[in-house]
Amino acid sequence: MEFSTRPLTPETWADLETLYAQPGGSIVSGCWCMFYRRSGKLPRGADNKTAMCELVDNGGQPGLVGYLDGAPAGWISLGPREDYQKLRHSPIMKPVDDAEVWSVVCTYVAKKHRGRGLQHRLLAAAIHWARDDGVPTLEAYPVDKPERSHDDFMFFGARSLYEAAGFTEVVRRSPTRVVMRLDLA
DSSP states (O other), rough: OOOEEOOOTTTTHHHHHHHSSTEEEEEEEEHTOOOOOSSSSSSOTTHHHHHHHHHHHOOOOOEEEEEEEEEEEEEEEEEEEOOOOOHHTTTTHHHHSSSSEEEEEEEEEEEGGSSSSSHHHHHHHHHHHHTTOOOOEEOOOBBBBBBOOGGGGGGTOHHHHHHHHHHOOEEEEEEEEEEEEHHHH
């Protein structure tokens, strides 16, 4: 199957809606990748969808939609760390330093496409996209534990996903979570 990605824009918005409506999309369709962009008590569902749509309508490109043979199959959310208010106050994901980084906060693959390496392809596309945009460093916050987590809790991805792409651990503030980085310069 042919894999491709496109930035989330008003033109690809309907593809993200289609992706999130597929079986297995209940966790992402509640958050709409807005959880880490906001602080305080957070709404779910329609309010988050509206906020993400407004972000995109105002020129933001908060990630890439992945396609298999032209149909939406996955999503990866990334952008400047300062766009993610909740990261600043997280005991695990708070900034390591003042370096200019982009954060990868979510990867999602539709249930029917899981197990085909699409997360790896989405991450590779995100690395290429960020590098082309002049981003010096990508940062991620993956799960790192021996037992498998439920799919609903793997939106950050596993450590092995990022290691395979060349990311290295920069700090561990939790027994099951790490901060990893990839230098793009």
